Amino acid sequence: IYTPPSRHRRCYKRQVSKTCHEIVQGDKTGDPSLADELREWIREKYAKPGNVFVGVVHRLDRPVTGAVVFAKTSKGLARMNALFRDGGVRKTYWTIVRQRPTEPEGVLVD
Template identity: 65%
Template sequence: MLNVLFEDNHVLVVNKPAGLLVHGDETGDTTLADLAREYIRHKYNKPGNVFVGVVHRLDRPVSGVVLLAKTSKALARLNELFRNKKTQKTYWAIVQQRPQPEQGTLVHWLVKDAARNVTKAYAKENPQGQRSELHYQLISTQQDKYLLEVNPITGRPHQIRVQLASLRCPILGDLKYGAPAPLPDKSIALHARRLQFEHPTLKTTVTVSAPLPTIAAWAPFRQLQ
C-alpha cells in the first residue's frame, strides 16, 4: 500500500516505510518504484509499461519523504535540482546521547566500503573520500532520548548515519554505526521529515512533510509533528 503525500501529472511524493527498498538490488525484493508503478497502473487504468523515475533514495531501514518522477522530462529536471543542491531536505533522528555542541555543522570526507556496505568518516581531507556536510540541532529531549533535526548539504551514502556516529551520537537502532541494540522492526530512528523542491514544470515551490512512523520509538516526539 503506497502512502501518497502529493501527486500531480509530473511528480509523485510518498512516505516510504522503513524496510522497503527504493530501487532494486541483488535481493530481488519488491521496491518502492515497483509499488509506485502498480499504483499508477491501477489508479489511471494504464496498460503496458508505466514510467516511474527514481530521483533520490533513502536507505532501506530509513523512513520518510521520497520524490518520484512520473515523466522523463520531470526526472531530468529533478535530477538537475538534486545535482545542483537546489532542494531542501530535513531529517529527524533520535539518538541516545546529547550532542556536544547541541547544534553545529559537521564536515567529513566519507569513504564507502562497497563490499561491506559501510561508510567511514574522516575529519581531514581524504583523497579517496567525498566531502560531506550537514547541519544539525537538538530540538527536543524526551525520556533520555534526543531528537535532532538534520539538514544535509550533500547527499552521500549513509551520510547522516556515519556523521552523527562520529559525533558519538549513533542513531537509535543503527547497529552498523554503533547503536547498542536494534529496534523491534529492524528500522533505525531516522526519518526524512520534509522535502522542498521546485516543481519541474510549474516552477513553483513544493514543500511536503511525512508523518512520523507509528512504532513506539517515535511516540515521545509525535506531538511535535
C-alpha cells in the first residue's frame, strides 16, 4: 500500500514529498502519478467509496524532488490557485551539484 510521506495536513490541503522521476499528474506515458497514488491511498485509508477528490495545485518536473501541494476540496483548489496566481506563494528551488557551476543561473536539463 502506498503511504504518502505527508508534511502538512489541513482541512483543505495535503502536502506530499515527491521523489525523483515521479510525475505529479498523469501524462501521455501512462506512468502512475502521485495524484493517482494519493487518491488511492485516501480511498483505502478512510474507506471512501466512489471518487476521491485530489486537486493538483502545482507540478514539479519529473527529475525534481520536493514538496507538492494537493487540494482536498474543489473550494480549497480554487483558493490555492488564486494564491499561486496572485503571487501569494513564495517558491524556493535548491539544487545539489558536484562542482561549482560556471554560471550563477541556468536551466536544469535531465
